[in-house]
Every structure is written in C-alpha cells, then in structure tokens.
Amino acid sequence: MKTKPKTSRKRRPGAGRKPGSTKYGEPTRVIRLPESLHRQALELLAARLAPKIGDDIAEIRVPYPDAPVSERPLFLSRVAAGFPSPADDHIEQRLDLNEYMIKHSAATYFVRVKGDSMIDAGIRDNDVLVVDRSVTARVGSIVVAVVNGEFTLKTLGRTKAGQPLLAPANSKYATIELRDGMSFEVWGVVTGSVRKFR
Numbered sequence: 751m752k753t754k755p756k757t758s759r760k761r762r763p764g765a766g767r768k769p770g771s772t773k774y775g776e777p778t779r780v781i782r783l784p785e786s787l788h789r790q791a792l793e794l795l796a797a798r799l800a801p802k803i804g805d806d807i808a809e810i811r812v813p814y815p816d817a818p819v820s821e822r823p824l825f826l827s828r829v830a831a832g833f834p835s836p837a838d839d840h841i842e843q844r845l846d847l848n849e850y851m852i853k854h855s856a857a858t859y860f861v862r863v864k865g866d867s868m869i870d871a872g873i874r875d876n877d878v879l880v881v882d883r884s885v886t887a888r889v890g891s892i893v894v895a896v897v898n899g900e901f902t903l904k905t906l907g908r909t910k911a912g913q914p915l916l917a918p919a920n921s922k923y924a925t926i927e928l929r930d931g932m933s934f935e936v937w938g939v940v941t942g943s944v945r946k947f948r
Contacts, residue, residue, distance in 0.1 A: 804902040807894070808864035808876070851942045857884035859938065861894055861903065868892070868903055871919035873943060879903075880942035892940040897926060898933050906936070 861879045904916035916926040928934045
C-alpha cells in the first residue's frame with residue numbers, strides 16, 4: 751500500500767496572531783500543571799494584570815471556593831440591647847453568612863477599606879466590603895471603579911451635563927469628574943459590609 755509523502759504546508763504571510771497582541775502584551779506559551787495548582791496560577795495572573803490598588807482600598811480578595819457551610823442561629827427577637835433567650839422557640843432559622851452575603855459567588859470578591867473617604871455612607875476604615883461584578887451599577891450605587899488604571903471606592907453619580915462622576919462620602923475629599931481621555935470602568939457594586947468590633 752502506497753502512502754502519500756507528507757507535504758509541508760506553507761504559512762500564509764501575515765497569518766496568525768501578531769506578536770504582543772494578547773491581553774498579556776507579549777508572546778504566550780502553553781503549559782500543563784496539576785489541577786491542585788490551577789487556582790493559585792489564576793490568582794497570580796489576576797494579581798499581575800489587575801489595576802493598581804488606590805488610596806481608599808487596602809486589599810482585594812476572592813471568596814474561598816466551596817467554603818464549608820457554617821450556620822449559626824438567627825433569633826426571632828429583635829432587641830435594642832441585651833441578648834435573647836436561647837430557647838428554641840426564639841430561633842427563627844439557621845443563618846450561613848456565605849449564603850446571606852454572597853448571591854453570585856463566581857462574580858463576587860471582597861475589598862478591605864483603607865481610610866475614611868466613605869465614612870458618611872457608613873463605611874469605615876478596615877471594613878470588608880462584598881462586591882458583586884454581576885450587579886448593574888446605577889446612579890447612587892457604591893462601586894469599586896478603575897480610573898486611569900487605579901482602583902477606587904466611591905458613589906457613582908452624574909454631572910448636570912450627564913457625564914459620570916465618582917463622589918466620596920466625606921466632604922474632606924474631592925469628587926472625581928470623568929472627562930474625555932480618562933479611562934474608567936466599574937469593577938463591581940458594593941452589596942454588603944462586614945465589620946469586626948474586637
């Protein structure tokens with residue numbers, strides 16, 4: 751049985767991706783790694799590609815995948831002070847904070863606040879905010895945004911001319927008016943806050 755000789759296929763001039771045209775800005779290489787290291791590799795890439803953290807954000811983290819359910823009693827009694835009786839008839843349901851705080855786990859990350867630029871919105875230094883990228887930002891939403899390559903935490907607003915702006919919740923800080931030539935992207939809407947007192 752005769753076999754056809756292999757012919758080398760000529761590459762068409764200009765075919766394929768241009769050098770440096772990927773989102774990494776340089777040539778890429780395929781690698782294989784164990785599944786157990788997949789998440790760490792993605793986190794390293796995300797950290798390398800992420801915008802710079804601004805003055806009002808201390809750190810950004812993603813939720814722990816497949817976090818174990820940790821339910822605690824949610825008491826029916828709503829009291830201004832004191833502690834309700836632990837009797838069973840006062841327990842409304844069991845509450846898991848992961849389920850309560852996170853609606854879209856694949857689109858959610860956490861931000862630790864630095865400073866007091868949002869203090870009049872009830873957001874204090876060192877609070878941990880829940881940020882959801884799948885929620886549509888509207889005027890009045892507290893958002894994590896990227897302005898000229900830097901993260902910031904502000905309230906989304908509009909000027910009288912209809913241009914977007916980012917407003918602090920503290921009169922000591924200036925409003926950021928987004929003008930032509932500035933890069934701007936909303937990276938998520940703040941949907942919750944976690945604060946430790948001790």
